Amino acid sequence: MGNVVEQLAEITGYKDRDVMDVTMVVAMRDMLSPLSVSIYRAVGAGDDQRWMTRARLAADDAVATADPLSTPLTELPPLAQFPARMACLQKHELRESAAGSEFTCHFPLLSEHDGDGVLEIVTRTRLSPAEQRTVSAIVKVYHNFQGLLDYSERDTLTGLLNRKTFDGSFLKLLGGGGALATAVAAGDRRHEPSASYWLGVIDIDHFKRVNDNFGHLIGDEVLLLLSRLMRACFRYHDRLYRFGGEEFVVLLRADNVADAAAAFERLRVQCRNYAFPQVGQVTLSIGFTAIRMGDTPAGAFDRADKAVYHAKHHGRDQVHGFEQLVTDGHLQEEGDKESDVELF
Ligand SMILES: Nc1nc2c(ncn2[C@@H]2O[C@H](COP(=O)(O)OP(=O)(O)OP(=O)(O)O)[C@@H](O)[C@H]2O)c(=O)[nH]1
Numbered sequence: 001m002g003n004v005v006e007q008l009a010e011i012t013g014y015k016d017r018d019v020m021d022v023t024m025v026v027a028m029r030d031m032l033s034p035l036s037v038s039i040y041r042a043v044g045a046g047d048d049q050r051w052m053t054r055a056r057l058a059a060d061d062a063v064a065t066a067d068p069l070s071t072p073l074t075e076l077p078p079l080a081q082f083p084a085r086m087a088c089l090q091k092h093e094l095r096e097s098a099a100g101s102e103f104t105c106h107f108p109l110l111s112e113h114d115g116d117g118v119l120e121i122v123t124r125t126r127l128s129p130a131e132q133r134t135v136s137a138i139v140k141v142y143h144n145f146q147g148l149l150d151y152s153e154r155d156t157l158t159g160l161l162n163r164k165t166f167d168g169s170f171l172k173l174l175g176g177g178g179a180l181a182t183a184v185a186a187g188d189r190r191h192e193p194s195a196s197y198w199l200g201v202i203d204i205d206h207f208k209r210v211n212d213n214f215g216h217l218i219g220d221e222v223l224l225l226l227s228r229l230m231r232a233c234f235r236y237h238d239r240l241y242r243f244g245g246e247e248f249v250v251l252l253r254a255d256n257v258a259d260a261a262a263a264f265e266r267l268r269v270q271c272r273n274y275a276f277p278q279v280g281q282v283t284l285s286i287g288f289t290a291i292r293m294g295d296t297p298a299g300a301f302d303r304a305d306k307a308v309y310h311a312k313h314h315g316r317d318q319v320h321g322f323e324q325l326v327t328d329g330h331l332q333e334e335g336d337k338e339s340d341v342e343l344f
Pocket of ligand 1: 220
């Protein structure tokens with residue numbers, strides 16, 4: 001085995017989860033020289049959970065591979081297709097299996113927010129008890145470090161990502177935004193109807209009244225329950241943020257404006273139909289915009305926020321897309337006007 005302390009330093013040297021997973025498989029390969037080492041996570045909800053490959057390295061691979069975050073759920077293998085991984089996930093314990101001349105060890109990777117997963121190590125000779133103990137200890141450090149990352153990146157009340165992490169995710173998304181580049185190459189730089197990523201701003205209507213009438217604790221419960229509705233409503237590859245107060249943000253992947261609008265509309269309807277304990281009905285004003293090539297986080301947020309503002313001034317409990325409001329003449333593009341005054 002290589003130097004365990006060095007491997008630990010390597011794994012905990014990054015604050016990016018994607019990089020951490022890759023570093024973990026590289027460290028395991030350097031330590032154990034296995035046939036392959038992989039990290040898989042269970043994504044999706046309820047009965048339709050699937051395996052997403054977060055990082056995989058075979059003996060001859062120069063670099064680790066992973067499923068792109070945007071992979072449609074239906075293209076990923078169902079959990080039941082890999083019973084040994086599933087048993088490890090369900091029992092939360094190390095599982096060993098053998099097939100022909102190969103031995104496989106599955107170590108559970110538990111995560112409160114990112115979906116539980118497994119570390120799979122396939123070797124030609126069985127891992128010794130000492131090797132298993134070392135890997136388990138490294139997994140523990142990895143887990144503790146992920147907990148620290150959660151603490152700094154997540155909102156304590158709802159567990160959603162906090163505002164601090166938004167800019168980084170946004171810029172990362174633009175960096176890998178092949179679909180955005182295609183949209184720009186195709187022509188219209190500003191409206192990009194075929195953009196694949198959308199930013200939605202979600203604001204609870206009359207939330208002050210909830211606090212005033214029922215107290216802050218009940219107000220907090222509404223925020224928590226709304227975050228659960230959001231988790232159930234959006235897909236595993238969408239990123240959900242609480243920006244503070246009663247304002248939430250979603251970075252959504254959708255193929256077209258109709259799909260994006262439908263996703264936000266689904267949340268609006270589910271929220272208005274949900275019976276919040278004591279409070280009863282709560283409604284949302286939602287604005288969204290296509291993320292464009294060369295966008296800044298503040299620029300995209302500002303457009304979606306203007307659509308929220310429009311919803312607030314036209315009866316609340318509604319969803320508006322910024323681009324449609326521009327087309328309909330209710331708002332103007334930033335470059336088209338002298339001031340920020342809304343046209344209504
Ligand atoms: N319970 C609770 N309340 C919060 C929190 N953060 C902000 N608030 C409250 O959220 C309320 C937001 O009120 P406003 O910005 O006036 O908006 P609103 O009452 O929702 O009205 P509209 O947005 O115009 O529909 C304020 O009363 C804040 O005190 C929090 O973490 N918990």
